[in-house]
Amino acid sequence: MSQLLADDGRTHVKSGLMRESLVSRKLLAQTDAETVKVMVPDVNLIAVGGRSIMDRGAEAILPLVEMIASQKGKHKMVIGVGGGARARHTYAIGLDLGLPIGGLARIVGSVEENNRDILQFLLAPHGGITFIKEHFQDMQLFLNNGMIPVCIGQPPYHFWEPPSRDTSGIPENGPDVGLYQMAEVVGARRFILIKDVDGVFTDNPRRNPKATLIPDITTRELLERDLPDLPIERELLRTLDNARSLRQVQVINGLVPDNLRRALNGEAVGTIIHSSRPAAGAAR
Amino acid sequence: MSVTQKRDGKIWIEGIDNALSEESLSGRAGRARYADRESVSVLPDLWVLKIGGQSIMDRGGAAVHPILEELVAAKKAGIHYLLGAGGGTRARHVYSLALDLKLPTGVMAHLGGGVPNQNARMLQLLLAQHGGIMCYPDDMEKLPFFLNAGCIPICSGMPPFQFWEKNSAIGLLPSNRTDAGVYLLAEFLGAKGMIYIKDEDGLYTDDPKKNPQAKFIPETTAKALLDSEQDDLVVERVVLEYMLRARKVKQIRIVNGLKKGRVTAALRGENVGTLIRAQ
Numbered sequence: 001m002s003q004l005l006a007d008d009g010r011t012h013v014k015s016g017l018m019r020e021s022l023v024s025r026k027l028l029a030q031t032d033a034e035t036v037k038v039m040v041p042d043v044n045l046i047a048v049g050g051r052s053i054m055d056r057g058a059e060a061i062l063p064l065v066e067m068i069a070s071q072k073g074k075h076k077m078v079i080g081v082g083g084g085a086r087a088r089h090t091y092a093i094g095l096d097l098g099l100p101i102g103g104l105a106r107i108v109g110s111v112e113e114n115n116r117d118i119l120q121f122l123l124a125p126h127g128g129i130t131f132i133k134e135h136f137q138d139m140q141l142f143l144n145n146g147m148i149p150v151c152i153g154q155p156p157y158h159f160w161e162p163p164s165r166d167t168s169g170i171p172e173n174g175p176d177v178g179l180y181q182m183a184e185v186v187g188a189r190r191f192i193l194i195k196d197v198d199g200v201f202t203d204n205p206r207r208n209p210k211a212t213l214i215p216d217i218t219t220r221e222l223l224e225r226d227l228p229d230l231p232i233e234r235e236l237l238r239t240l241d242n243a244r245s246l247r248q249v250q251v252i253n254g255l256v257p258d259n260l261r262r263a264l265n266g267e268a269v270g271t272i273i274h275s276s277r278p279a280a281g282a283a284r
Numbered sequence: 285m286s287v288t289q290k291r292d293g294k295i296w297i298e299g300i301d302n303a304l305s306e307e308s309l310s311g312r313a314g315r316a317r318y319a320d321r322e323s324v325s326v327l328p329d330l331w332v333l334k335i336g337g338q339s340i341m342d343r344g345g346a347a348v349h350p351i352l353e354e355l356v357a358a359k360k361a362g363i364h365y366l367l368g369a370g371g372g373t374r375a376r377h378v379y380s381l382a383l384d385l386k387l388p389t390g391v392m393a394h395l396g397g398g399v400p401n402q403n404a405r406m407l408q409l410l411l412a413q414h415g416g417i418m419c420y421p422d423d424m425e426k427l428p429f430f431l432n433a434g435c436i437p438i439c440s441g442m443p444p445f446q447f448w449e450k451n452s453a454i455g456l457l458p459s460n461r462t463d464a465g466v467y468l469l470a471e472f473l474g475a476k477g478m479i480y481i482k483d484e485d486g487l488y489t490d491d492p493k494k495n496p497q498a499k500f501i502p503e504t505t506a507k508a509l510l511d512s513e514q515d516d517l518v519v520e521r522v523v524l525e526y527m528l529r530a531r532k533v534k535q536i537r538i539v540n541g542l543k544k545g546r547v548t549a550a551l552r553g554e555n556v557g558t559l560i561r562a563q
Contacts, residue, residue, distance in 0.1 A: 017379055021491070021516055022461070023519070026515055031383050031457055036456065055294040085295065089297075100323040100472055101472075133446075165529060167320045168317075185390035185447045185448075
């Protein structure tokens with residue numbers, strides 16, 4: 001039974017954190033755990049690229065929709081999507097107008113909603129439904145009724161988007177981070193990022209023909225390489241680095257739709273990025 | 285002929301070509317083109333204040349009423365502010381329960397939003413006759429209306445990250461709690477200043493509640509605090525980290541709300557409590 005204490009003028013509920021500032025590193029270290037409880041462990045989060053897939057129109061989207069539909073019943077899936085060209089345009093205009101970073105983060109989600117609604121429409125014959133953050137805790141309801149929830153990727157940081165590490169004031173958190181975070185918090189089975197390249201390369205493969213595919217790498221290694229550009233958000237690497245549940249993500253080429261089937265079945269297509277954080281039980 | 289124009293296989297609109305269209309948003313070159321960019325201030329005359337949960341709210345009427353009197357007087361004197369509420373001991377209780385169950389950080393951040401919201405609603409009830417009005421995350425765009433109508437907007441200090449709160453490197457507790465939420469809001473608004481109302485005069489060399497030898501620090505920098513590797517801090521660590529990268533709110537003030545007149549003095553720009561500059 002909880003106990004109330006008021007000996008220092010403040011009424012405390014007796015708990016392990018009573019009177020603590022919750023800032024002390026010593027205290028925080030005592031609150032750590034290498035694994036946490038999971039919520040929807042058999043779901044696969046699939047991130048469909050905005051610029052890489054959606055902007056390509058029917059020729060890229062329709063075969064991918066067919067592939068997603070064909071995997072229904074074999075795998076539980078939540079589909080997330082980015083904004084693509086219209087997100088870039090939003091940022092370009094917003095930057096020109098001098099909007100603060102929180103303003104940019106607040107407005108960019110609307111163009112993702114367009115893409116979500118398009119994918120939901122196309123997947124509707126197969127159970128596609130729109131999935132909004134207010135229904136996050138209803139994920140099991142939709143999945144167990146054979147639906148394919150389709151959501152936006154941008155995390156709801158909105159006006160609270162933290163200042164960027166560089167001085168550009170361009171949000172570092174985009175759909176890759178938002179969807180990974182959903183996968184991590186539910187303890188999903190897989191997080192698959194569908195792009196228009198075979199994975200992460202040693203350099204931009206469109207500009208440098210000598211660039212080679214990196215099949216397997218850790219977050220720290222990839223961050224240390226400090227590549228000038230990446231097919232995924234750099235912030236995703238920092239986020240994955242602190243994983244407690246979902247310790248790897250997979251980047252695949254969605255222009256070859258069968259890659260999705262293979263990735264869902266655990267095949268090592270594309271690039272697999274592992275969290276550098278050791279799994280439970282491993283030596284640190 | 286198709287009405288859909290494509291370039292490199294992607295649907296193109298005239299005018300969509302811009303510095304960000306050639307590479308991903310993580311690309312160094314595109315971001316570098318916007319280095320040191322200026323941004324507008326959204327509400328530069330607005331103060332953002334935070335009333336501590338454990339430090340003020342949990343003390344009840346003896347602490348809360350005198351602070352609200354000062355705030356009402358400040359409002360009548362024409363000072364505009366947004367009032368954020370902290371969580372306090374009930375938040376600590378639910379975090380303890382969640383930690384015991386090893387629930388993920390995102391779930392804790394979701395749970396952690398409940399208590400600051402309670403505190404905000406308590407403040408709204410108390411300030412209703414003076415214009416106190418709840419301002420939820422989706423209401424932030426209505427701030428000019430609330431202020432022009434003579435209202436005192438009140439919000440939960442918790443940022444709306446909820447399940448999207450990222451894991452921390454150390455510990456399962458969410459890093460972005462109510463100190464961070466109000467700071468990020470102040471930074472977005474380009475606010476006049478950020479004041480934390482607590483139950484200590486400001487910053488000390490150690491926790492003054494536990495160590496009577498701890499010395500008061502009237503002024504310091506976020507950088508010095510982070511570099512000092514001090515175990516405990518007066519505000520959430522991420523606030524200091526954000527201050528180093530912030531474009532607008534480059535200092536915060538901590539004042540003792542239990543001492544009459546301190547909040548008013550801080551709103552007048554007087555040097556009370558501890559001032560933390562970015563660097």
